[in-house]
Amino acid sequence: MISINNLTYEIGARALYDEANWHIKPGEKTGLIGANGTGKTTLLKLIVGELMPTSGTISMAKGLKIGYLNQDLLSYHSEKNILQVSMEAFERQNELHDQIEALLKKLETDYSEDILHKLSDKQAEFEALDGYNIEYRAASILAGLGFDEMDQQRQLSEFSGGWRMRVMLARILLQAPDLLLLDEPTNHLDLPSIQWLESYLQAFEGAVIIVSHDRYFLDRVIEKTVESKRGKLNVYAGNYSFYLQEKAQREEIQNNQYKNQQAKIKQEEKLIERFRAKASKAKMVQSRIKALDRMDKVDAVDDYNPTVNFSFRFSKQSGRHVKTLTKISKSYPGVPILKNTEGLIEKGDKIALIGANGRGKSTLLRIIAGADTDFEGQAESGHNVTQTFFAQHQLEALHLENEILQELQAFAPKHTETELRTILGSFLFTGDDAFKKIKVLSGGEKSRVALAKALTADANFLLLDEPTNHLDIQSINILIQALKQYEGTFVVVSHDRYLLDNVANKIWYIENQQIKEYPGSYQEYEEWRIAKENKQTQKEESKEKKPKKEKKKTTSNHSDKKMDRERQSFSLNKDLERLDNEITLAKKELEDIEKELSNPAIYQEEDKLSEVNDRYTKKKSKLSSLQEQWEVIADKILELE
Structure with a gap:
């Protein structure tokens, strides 16, 4: 579908890509990953032709339709409502609709055969393109992305940047392209919308390339990973x-090769040094020097997993009750958020505040932080509570003319320069990076500086509002390590499930304008929520199907049978997931054997060739058997549903 061959792209004297290669096949779902600055977004722009390579080629199938979601789409403006904007995806259908309307208008005065034939042809094409259902399709996708019926009639200009980006995503999905390029698609989505998008992309028949820092999202959608590193594109056959x-x-193998090669180089250098002055050994010395020069050097393994090697401290411990919320009510004009609700945050709580956008998560966090005082009720801090509040507007509060180290020194004067340099090193600012001015930093780098400031505050209570925005996977891992080490209390609002699953010991969510609490990890909460929703669905289905005079026993039997089906379906889905993993592994092993068979040298060794052929036959037979098992179980699941 797309072939990238010997791609080189230079920015000034720096080669962002250096003879990189990648072949994108139809239907593949790929995650494009790598540290910030390795060229992921640049590569997407090269694929769509917004940038041109310095050398090399990007060739693609004729007529290939590409849908590209990028942050530049935020600049799109329209006075249309968002349903109409999303329906712009159907260019030909919209064109036909206008032509049909014009022909119908003509028919009011002109009944000629020519007009009737044209109208008939246009209507036939419109129907063939499913034109009568485009509004329904657009409304369905917008609903999945969190827009209710009233929202869909509002103008695009009325929405904030994050919600406008969702409309752009809906328009791209409705185009049904052969290849979807998605640059950080989850940045502006809440958890329900992310889960909906996961399901949509899993069923999407075209190819997908996703740049994302959400590792749970990647795991659930992609089947191949491509890492952009040192100007190359390294392919991994899995999520x-x-x-x-x-x-x-791979790094363990590379590290061993590097160590062995370094030992050999040192041995050769000693030998050269020993005999360099002897005329009788001059030829041998020159030969060994040339051999060293010709040697293909193995690179040392880069440490892309820095650890947080400092401890967060605060001068005083808080009392047992950190924050007490009593009879809290809050609303905006026509929109009730909280109503007479209660909440208690205790020392040592690590709370994840989650839910759909618009339910009041950020509002509640601001009330807890004291940043919003326009509410009814009381929000009281406990004894010795000192807090710091991180939100995206903290990026704007950074002093642009300050160097990074100066910014931290001004905020945390009790820390020594060595301590602050250590903290900055943990947040990926090493060496002279500490002396960069804030104004030259990217959005992700500014986020890391603001987070470092928040975590160096003398505070025993942290409030974090979407701290992972603009962070790459590596930086999120650093934040997770930092929060795990933090001995105080915190509340975090985030849609990054990996972060929540690793740091939270309590879940707060807002339901019916009330603060609700689940006492456990995010994964436990998700399992509980799904079980609760399934139980509610069963209850509603049971009520719908239950005859008016049905006996209790019949309801019980019906419920038992449904539970039986649910259990069978759960078990079969687990088997299907296991088989998926086994099939992926078998395919990988088969590819490895095929690589062996593609080596001409193997055909000179009859015994070796026979053994490899035997392995290939057995592995192919196993793969076929696994695929047959998968089809049988998939059929059973469909029967149960």
Whole structure:
């Protein structure tokens, strides 16, 4: 579908890509990952032709339709309502609709055969393109992305940047392209919308390339990972979790090769030095020097997983009750948010505040922080509570003319320069990076500086509002390590499920304008929520199907049978997931054997060739068997549903 061959792209004297290669096949779902600054967004722009390579080629199938979601789409303006904006995806259908309306208008005065034939042809084409259902399709996708019926009639200009980006995503999805390029698609989505998008992309028949820092999202959608590193594109035949395992194995092999080669180089250098002054050994010395020069050097393994090697401290411990919320009510004109609700934050609580956008998460966080005082009720801080509040507007509060180190020194004067340099090193600012001015930093770098400031505050209570925005996966891992080490209390609002699952011991969510609490991890909460929703669905279905005079026993039997089906379906889905993993592994092993068979040298060794052929036959038979098992189980699941 797309072939990238020997791609080189230079920015000034720096080669962002250096003879990189990648072949994108139809239907592949790929995650494009790498540290900030390695060229992920640049590569997407090269694919769509917004940038031109310095050398090399990007060739693609004729007529290939590409949908590209990028942050530049935020500049799109329209006075149309968002349903109409999303329906702009159907260019030909909209064109036909206008032509049909014009022909119908003509028919009021002109009944000629020519007009009737044209109208008939246009209507036939419109129907063939499913034109009568485009509004329904657009409304369905907008609903999945969090827009209710009233929202869909509002003008695009009325929405904030994050919500406008969702409309752009809806328009791109409705185009049904052959290839979707999605640059940080979850940045502006809440958890329900992310989960909806996951399901949509899993069923999407075209190819997808996703740049994302949400590792749970990647794991659920992609089947291949491509890492942009040192100007090359390294392919891994699995999702993000597979990539981590495979990369660790590759790096272990590379590290061993590097150590062995370095030992050999040192040995050769000693030998050269020993005999350099002897005329009788001059030829041998020159030969060894040339051999060293010709040697293909193995690179040392980069440490892309820095650890947080400092401890957060605060001068005083808080009392047992950190924050007490009593009879809190809050509303905006025509929009009730909280109504007479209560909440208690205790010392040591690590609370994840979650839910759909518009439910009041950020409002509640501002009330807890004291940044919003326009509410009814009381929000009282406990004994010795000192807090710091991180939100995206903190990026604007950074002093642009300050160097990074100066910014932290002004904020945390009790810390020594060595301590602050250590903290900055943990947030990926090493060496002379500490002396960069704030004004030259990217959005992600500014976020890291603002987070470092928040975590160096002498505070025993942290409030974090979407701290992972603009951060890459590596930076999110650093934040997770920092929060795990933090001994105080915190509340975090985030849609990054990996972060929440690793740091939270309590879940808060807002339901019916009330603060609700689940006492456990995010994963436990999700399992509980799904079980609760399934139980509610069963209850509603049971009520719908239950005859008016049905006996209690019949309801019980019906419920038992439904529960039976649910259990069978759950078990079969687990088997299907296991088989998916086994099939992926078998395919990888088969590809490895095929690589062996593609080596001409193997055909000179009859015994070796026979053994490899035997392995290939067995592995192919196993793969076929696994695929048959998968089809049988998939059929059973469909029967149960």
